[in-house]
Amino acid sequence: MNGAPAPLRGPRRIVCLTEEPTETLYALGEEHRIVGISGFTVRPPRARREKPKVSAFTSAKIDAILALEPDLAIGFSDIQADIAAELVRRGVEVWISNHRSVEGILDYVRRLGALVGAAARAEAYADDLRRGLDEVAARAGSLPRRPRVYFEEWDEPPITGIRWVAELVRIAGGDDVFPELAAEPLAKQRILADPSEVVRRAPDIIVGSWCGKKFRPDRVAARPGWDVIPAVRDGELHEVKSPLILQPGPAALTDGLRALAGIVHGWSERHPG
Template structure:
């Protein structure tokens, strides 16, 4: 067991069952507390070299996790409830977060920072993020109009953007074409039942992030009834990798947001807008 980092300094040996907590602790300079990570972790890259991988997303190596003698295990969402139950029954302290909005992501980041005594560093990071986000909004105000955006989280069935992604679309300068579905916290409640409904909503930009497999824009463009969708007509179908936008933590707020903004800025620079004809005097 490692020696305490300082008086009342919080958990010393943390297992992170999802990537966003690992990335956040590294950003805070508290990576020495991490003793185990998810096998899906790619951010930061060095975490995979420095920390043992002890879990997938839905399950983990219980014996290996217990052997690490963690004083806290941190996971995410109801989807890890069964894994959390096993770890609790093994006698471990387990903390499960369930953030679904940008505000909840920031709140969770503050909470984790508080656990490790890094409140000041967290507030500095968040203030810098807010400043950069405000700068993106100022740029978008100069566009002729905001692009209409369809974000597809899965293809069969079609699942539209979760709340934080929908909000990031707005922060990046676009408008989600399914804002009503974004408010639903569960993926099954964000299924687009009518295959033609995304086409009817005429998105200018389509962004795919099919968690677990590569986005195939050519398959989307070939869907029956989608040929005249502005995004298809203008070849505005793009992928953002799930590790950059579907992790409810720093990656989505930074890389995910920046990638969305770049796509929308490029659209705004080349958008086909209706011609404005002067009226006769």
């Protein structure tokens, strides 16, 4: 019948076990499908006001999720495997994404959009995110030299940055000092067995993003032998808040990347030679 609204396609009652599906669905105008979110969700801020919080990252309120009668739960990585298995056993369809790169994030946006019948909008959104990446990379190309960057996502024990973070550091104009560890998908594989290796690799910038707690540059600078690191010597210890960079979703490609670029460009202005 002419003028009738198009039928709603795809899952209608989605529980988001991490932040990135929530942020993406809101960006696509599909937030009406979300019936529950992660308690760690901060983007967009209105999601915390509008949606019940039913999960953490490694645990979830299974009975509360079931009470929402979801037709899909969306999570991320092997860390949520136990939650996913329990939901599957209880009859809930689950999608666990496992992307770890910038390209993976863009593809995730496209796949999630297609899943909810918003493929064209998701493609346009991914293209817009891509343009933002390209603009930052173009500005970085004008830097006189690229700083060496040590990114730390946890301090005890020290854990280096995951792959999409290392890629964003490069896009912002820096070079990650642990590229071989960035390729490792699991955090336990990125633990620095010997923290003095950071001293040997002599980063110009140290970026801390300690998941769930405030970065303490004073504690980093006080580590034995770290006073000779250029970043420590020059006071180039900076924080990027973990919600901006450690979730493999749009935030990392926008605000997270802009924060990294600001740090790199600020360093370049202070160290032009």
